[in-house]
Amino acid sequence: MNSSAKTFRHGVHPPECKATADAAVTRIPWPDEVVVLLSQHTGAPAKATVVKKQQVVRGEVIAEAGGFVSVPMHAPVTGTVSAVDLALNPRGELAPAIMIKRDPDADPEAVHGSPRDVDGLSAEELIKAVQDTGVVGLGGAAFPTHVKMKVPEGKKIDTVVVNGCECEPYLTTDYRVMVEQADKIIAGIRIALRATGAPQAVIAVENNKPAAIEAMMRAVPAGAPISVCSLATKYPQGAEKMLSTAILNREVPSGGLPSDAGMACFNVATLAQLGELLPAGRGLIERVITITGGGVERPGNYLMPLGAPLRHVMEFAGIRPDARKIINGGPMMGASVASLDVPLTKGTTGLLVLRDDEIRTGRLEVYPCIRCARCVDACPVFLNPSALGLLGRKARYEDMAEQYHLYDCIECGCCSYVCPSNIPLVQYFRIAKAMLRERSASK
Amino acid sequence: MSDQQGPPSSMDVFLRGLWQENPVFVMLLGTCPTLAVTNKVINCFAMGVSVMFVLVMSGLLISLLRSFIPKQVRIASFIIIIATFVTIVDYAIQSISLDLYDSLGAFIQLIVVNCIILGRAEAFASKNGPAKSMLDAVGMGLGFTFALLCLGVIREALGNGTLMMDTPFEISLFGPNFAPWSIMILPPGGFFVLGLELILFAWLRKRREQRRAQTAQA
Amino acid sequence: MNTESLPSIFINTLIVNNFVLSMFLGICPFLGVSSKKETATRMGVAVTFVLLVSSVCAYGINIVLNYIGAPYLTLICYIAVIAAAVQLVEMVIKKYSPALFRALGIFLPLITTNCAILGLALFQTQKGYNFVQCLVYALGAGGGFTLALIIMAGMREKLELADVPDIAQGAAITLILAGILSLAFMGFAGLGG
Amino acid sequence: MSAESRLLEIGTSPHIKAPEDVRDIMFNVVLALLPVTAFAVWSFGLSALLLLAVTTITCIATEHVACLLAGKPTTIRDWSVTITGLILGLTLPPGTPLWMAALGSVFGVVITKSLFGGLGYNCFNPALVGRAFLQISFPVAITTWVPSGLPGRFTSLLPSTLTAPFMNMDTGAVGAYIEKALAAGGIDGWSGATPLSMWKFADTPEFESTLRLFSGMIPGSTGETASWLILVGGFYLIWRNMMNWRIPTGMLGAAFLLSGAFWLTDRAAYPSPVFMLFSGGLLFGAMFMASDMVASPMTSLGVWVYGAFIGVVTVIIRIKGALPEGVMFAILLGNALSPLINGLTQPKTYGVKKKGLFRI
Amino acid sequence: MTTQAQAAAAPAAQHNSGGSIPMLRTLGGLALLSGCLLSLVYQGTNERIARNFEARVRDAVFELLPGATQQKVFEFSGSDEAGKDTPFTAYAGYDDTGRLVGVALEASDGNGYGGEIRFLYGYQPDTQQVVGMKVLLCKETPGLGDRIKTDEAFLDNFKALEVPLADDASALAHPLAYAKPGKGGGPGQIEGISGATISSKAVARAMHNSASLMLPVIRKHLSELQENKP
Structure with missing residues (x-):
């Protein structure tokens, strides 16, 4: 490590585990059906502009932006709209989505779009x-x-x-x-x-x-x-x-x-x-995703159509019998996957299939906070996670927000990562934020 | 009993100061002298008797004068009355034994600001007749003395290996070769013993409540 | 006549013979008002102020009583004058500094029955301090009281988040803490010279 | 589908964890204490061995019983109470009557730890409170010293070790025993004092040589004598990142500077700063007691302030106070102040203009 | 806690105007009553308290001067180290035959561990020895500093402490000084108690100051002491 390199203060050094760094991006087999969630982004959901049984071409707009803080959706595959209905999103909730059945006869690579002159635009x-x-x-x-x-x-x-x-x-x-x-x-x-x-x-x-x-x-x-x-x-x-x-x-x-x-x-x-x-002049219909972890058979970096169901992706990548957990995103901030029926979204950076020995590097017993200050030395935004955690334990959420800058927490997970007492600090902070949001909403 | 309806009987007035409303253990009044003088059993007796004397005499006088004292100067009057009796006790102890006087230090004079006395004057004597006030005063005084002794016995026994030291009735508990726990007669010992006794009483109360709950269920 | 030096008086009352931790004076407010640092600080300042005022009063009264030869009135005069002085201070503060009154006001009536105040008056007479010595004595006592109160408040705020067993909660654990603090303060023995 | 449902179990991020936990940290402290412990047993013999065993076992048993009474699972497996027991034993003189050592252990663990809710919630270091309790209660027994490397130390016990419970130790018998043993080894002359008290209470100050201080062949508490082994243990903990290096650095640095200032004013009356560092319990306190995480501040600045405070108070008590040694009280005072120090040294939160109150 | 008293004090702080005459009358009456009562008590106990103080000293004098059965109090004055004239009291003890057994003198030092230490010591003018010491006032730490009252080895220092006067009888021949426990034995050395150094030093200091002030004066007035029998 180059010590003179620019950086910030605090932070942690988890093992890098970047085994797929040298794997060139390849495309995975096409799924038979894709589920395009209308809210894959922060902001207002997109509004569907297609109806059931409508034919769509890959790259065609199928939903328009629902406001300024919103984006349109494009068809990831050529085929027929099989439904405009609710589907499971990665957070485990039912959300509006457009399901498209792929036309197996159509050229999967063909794409809709009209080039434009970038330099002439204001x-x-x-x-x-x-x-x-x-x-x-x-x-x-x-x-x-x-x-x-x-x-x-x-x-x-x-x-x-x-x-x-x-x-x-x-x-x-x-x-x-x-x-x-x-x-x-x-x-x-x-x-x-x-x-x-x-x-x-x-x-x-x-x-x-x-x-x-x-x-x-x-x-x-x-x-x-x-x-x-x-x-x-x-x-x-x-x-x-x-x-x-x-x-x-x-x-x-x-x-x-x-x-x-x-x-x-x-x-x-x-x-x-x-x-x-x-x-x-085209739209976003696919992205590169890393599939890795000790629990997967064919790790690599794959180009995938958005909306491909996780089950399809996992069948392609292969899950080893000793796999223990699937994570959508990185191990520090990603969410654990609760169902294989959710589709890939624009925000999916990777899918980790981890074995027990990758997750549980130590004993799991939770001890009381011993004020070792490792979290204080790790927090990149200079909070006091120990104090926040102790307050969170006693459900003193207002004190957390007013005296300890709870809302400045970026939930990066550094504090939980280093905590020798195995205290689920980030979890406490999320709960506190949620409770406070609920309380202020009910007022 | 506090949960009882109607005016309390004389016996209850007398008894509650001893236990249910013990000024030290339950109401945490008069902690300064409780901690300061309890390093010897004899001090506890002297302090307890002094406080009881002031309680009884001021209680009597206040309850007799209660209709003559205007509300606005009530506290001032109480303080004058209490201070008078405290001064009397002060001189009395000096004339009885200088050694005792030295070991009690300023805490005899500080009885004036002991919350127990002003508290009883305000809460009881100024509202009740002389007989009941005296009964209440004796009960509270005994309760206070009891609390002092609870500390004093432990502190002297462990801190000096004796009971009733500096009196003709001195008893050696552990023989001449006893190693005294000096901390017990020093300030930290006072804090520790009172703290631990409060914990002990809380534990006893909790256990009694649990038993009661069990019998109520059965 | 006492010839103790001023620094020695100050150090002795501030830490060596701390009013709360080794003289057991002012235990009630110490237990009652030490749960938050802000209130503890205010209480400490208020007590220090009243200590100074009553120290001056007691010094004056003592001269008068010695002059008229009535030592037996010492106690009554002290307590009466202290109560009156506190009342007066309260009224003056209320009139001239409402902000200060809001900060200290609620503590003032409580302070009258604080044995540290009367204790200081009695001890300074007993030790035969001169006027300046009395002031330093009052300052040291007030400082020591404030110090003990603030340290205690710091630890009690920390304790709020601890899993203290229910039978030990409240006054009991506070007394235990005070005991350990008092034990720690014994290390200062002899520093006052 | 059980395999799949197991796979799809919900967990919150982060999903990976640094491997060390509390037990590892505590166990490493025990490891770091082992050389000192071994040296204590070697230099003070059977009595020290028994003493250390009694404090350690009593502390563990006390914590176990306290957990049972509180209806909690026992916490003795996290090693923290083992540290308490070892440290308490290492801060006592080798001839301490065993019953006193056991009493101090019970007192320290119950009063300082169990009543506050166990590990992590104590405001003070339990071993120190136990030690202070003994120091104040039994001042004579706790300042009766024994020469290091006494002949016959592996075959017989000091006469004070097995004093009957509640009874005073016979200091005369200890003196006679030591003189006899020394005479048997061909040595005479025994001052009965630690280097620190030789300096402090002698009419003309006597300074022990730095080499002897460093080697540990001096009288003193069982664990505080061998400076070099304390340093080994301390550096091990610092190397493993199991201790905040700022605490011993701040403490020793402050003690060195302040005692150096005194020394420069009068070299005959005040000991050299090197003597200050290696005599008494300063080094042991800095490495193993002040650095107790639970009772020290959490911010980097706060830790410096805390260390420096303890160092300064130690030197002031040693030079100006009535007690020969001030480390223990200085650390207890530091413990008491650490919530306040924390409050005053809160770092500025990212993106926030004003400093907040760091209350805990 | 003070909650009750506080609640009580709060209404008193309000200044209700309800005619101040009865208030003043009550307070004045009470003050008068208490003044009278206290002055009576004071008169009644004053003498007895004074007697107690005397008895305390008298008992100590008899204890310090073995064989003494009678005593008489003398007031002398000498000049201290700063040359200031300082009055002091000497308690002379006599046996049944009226022979002067010795003189008990007071010494004090304000810088003990817990404040002032005051004690009496017996002095035999004919042997020029201090023959005993008894602590009158000691606020030292129990179990530590207060061993100056009871520690036998320490009290033995004063059983036969040679305090000769210099040839011109105006000062001590050698100073009285503190010595480390076990290191004493020299002339005028007072061996301290281990673990109670500050208290022992205070005693030694008080002893020296008192002796160097008073003993020359006692020598000067020796005949007066011997002749003025009780």
Whole structure:
């Protein structure tokens, strides 16, 4: 590790486990049916524009944006709409979705779209075009990208930060995208720079990915206001707030947005998609997902149509008998999968199938907090997780929010990861936030 | 009993100070002298008797004068009356034994601000007749003395290996070679013994309630 | 006449012979008002203030009583004058600084029956301190009281989150804490010179 | 489908965990104490062995019984109470009557730990409270020292070790025993004092040589003498990240600087800062007692303040106070202040302008 | 706690105007009554308290001067180290035949562990020895510092402590000083108690100060002491 590399204070060093780093992206077999959830992003759900039994072509718009903070949906496969109905979403709730039965006779690779001239668009038009692609933050947050590009009144973005950190263990999608699609990322950065009006862009990559750094450096055209910044390998380096500290040495104000710190932050996979889709006038219909973990037979980085059911993906990848847990996302912040019937969404970065020995590295017994302060030394936003946890245990949620800045918690999981007492700290914080939300709603 | 309806009987008035409403263990009044003088059993007796004397005399006087004292100057009057009797006790002890006086220190004079006395004056003597007030005062005084002794016996026995030291009735409990636990007669010992006794009483109360609940169920 | 030096008086009352932890004065407010740091601090300041006022009063009364030869009135005069002084202070504060009154006001009537106040008056007479010594003595006693109260409040706030067994909760555990604190303060023995 | 439902069990993130838990930390502290313990037994013989066994077993048994009474599962397996017992034994003089050692163990564990709800909730270090209790209760027994490496220490017990319960130890018999043993070994002259008390209470201060202080061949509490082994244990814990290195650093640094300042004013009256560091229990306290996580502050700045406070108070008590040794009381005071220190040293939360109150 | 008293005090703080005459009358009456009562009690007990104080000293004097059955109090004055004139009291003890057995003198030091330590010591002018010591006031730590009252080895220091005067009889021949436990034995050395150093040192200091002030004066007035029999 390069100690002089830029970084933030605190954080943790979980084992990296990036076994699939060298696996080139390949496409998985096509599923027979896809389930396109209408709310795969943060914000208002999209509104379906198709009806049952309607024929759709791959790439065609099947749902329009439900507002400014929303994006349209595009058909991931060519086929027939079999239903517009409720379906299970990854959170375990029933949510509106469009089910499409794939036409086995149609050419699966053919795609609908009409190219457009990017350079002729104004910033406003560009943002609208970005929305039309349906691209959202592919790093996992799934926040509509065009909303981030729209600079709020009275603020100025001076740096576009391109997030290629991929600090979560196991995941290698961003890494593969950087290695394989560096040119598309550069194209995406140009769009982002134009849309936000920022004078420069910084590509942030952790220093455990030298190949990605090299690929990006090579891709940056001479004279472009784009630089590559090598950051220390540390979790959660890829969180926006941490990037702001590491690269710009500025803090995003509590309760504020990155734009308050003069920064706009985009994931590399997001920009790669944007760089590809926007000039071609197409929509987001597929993404790269890492399937890995000790419990899977064919780990790798796969290109998958959105809406493919997890069961289909898992049948392809193969689950070993000693697998113990499936996680949607990375091991630090991802959610455990409760049903194999949920579909892939735009926010799915990876699927981990972990064995017991990967999850349970120590004894599981929960001890009382011994105030070892490891959580305090790990928390990247300088909270006191120990005190928050003790208060949470006694259900003193108001005190947590008022005196201990509960709402500044980014739920990165560092505190729970290091806690020698095995206290489910992040869980306490989520419960506290939920309870407070409920209380203020009932008032 | 507090949950009883109607005016309490004389016996209840007398008994409740001893246990149910014990000024020290239940109401946590007068903790300063309780902690300060209980390093010797004889001090407990002297302190207990002094407090009882002041309680009885001020209770008597206040209940006799209760209709003559205007409400506004009630507390001031009580304090004057109490301070008078405390001064009397102070001189009485000096004339009886200087050694005792030295070991009680300023805590005899500090009886003036002992919450038990002002509290009883306000809560009982100023509202009841002389006979009942005196009964209440004796009950409270005995309760206070009992509490002092509960601490004093333990602190002196462990802290000095004796009972009733510095009196003609001194009893050695462990023989001459006993190693005294000096901490018991020092300030921390007072805090620890009172704290542990409160825990003991809470445990006894809890166990009694559990038993009662069990018999009620059965 | 006492010739103890001022620093020695101060250190002795502040930590070595701390009013609460080794003299058992003011235990009631110590147990009652030490659950929150804010209230503990305010109470400490209020007590220190009243200690200073009553120390001055007691010094004056003692001179007068010695002059007229009536030592047997000491106690009555002290308690009466202290009560009156507290009342007066309360009224003055209320009139001239409502903010201060809001912060300290509720504690003032409670302080009259705090044995630390009367105790200070009695001890300073017993020790035969001169005027300046009395002031330092009052300051040290008030500081010591405040110190004990704030330390206690800090630990009690921490204890709120602990799993104290139910039979030990409340006054009992507070007394145990005070005992350990008193034990720790014994380490200061001899520092006052 | 049972395999699948097992696979689909809900769990919350993070799904991976650093492997160390409380038991590992505590066990490593026990490991770090072992060299010191072994040296204690080697240099003070059977009496020290019995003493350490009694404190450790009594502490474990007390905690076990307390858990049973509270209706909780026993917590003796987390090793924390073993540490308490070992440390208590290591801070007592080798000739301490066993009944006193057992009493101190019970007192420390019950008063400081069980009544507060067990591990993690105690405001003070239990071993220290037990030690302070004994120091105040039995000042003579707790300051009766024995020379290190006494001939015959493996074959016979000190006469005070088996004193009957509640009875006072016979200091005269201990003195006679030591003189006899020393004479048998061809040595005469025995001052009966630790280096610290030799300096403090002698008319003309006497300073033990640094080498002897360092090697541990001096009288003292069973575990505080061997500076080099304490350092080994301490560095092991720091290396394994099982202890906050700032605490001993702050404590020893502050003690060194303050005693150095005194020394520079009068080199004849005050001992050198090196003597201060290696005499008495300062080193042992810094490595194993002040660094107790439960009773020390949590913030980095707070930990510095806490360490420095203990170091300063130790030196002040040693130089100006009535007691020869101040480490124990200084650490107890540090423990008492740690909630307040925590409150005043809260780091600024990310993105928040004002510092908050860090109350716990 | 003080809740009750507080509740009681609160209404008193309100200044209801209900005619202040009865209030003043009551308070005045009570004050008068208590003043009278207390002055009576004071008169009644004053003498007895004074007698108690005397008896305390008298018993100590007899204890310190073996063989003494009668005593007489003398008031002298000497100059202390700063040259200030300091009055002191000497309690002379006589046996049945009226022979002067010795003089009991008072010594005190304010810097003990718990404050002031005051004690009496017996002095035999003819042998120039201190023959005993008895603590009158001691607030030292029980079990530690207060062993100056009971520790036999310590009290033995004063059983036959040589305190010769210098040749011109105006000062002590050698100072009285504290010595470490087990390291004493020299002239004028007072061996301390281990674990109670501060208290022992205070006693030694008090002893020295008192002796160097009073003993020369006693020598000067020796004949007066011997002749003025009780």
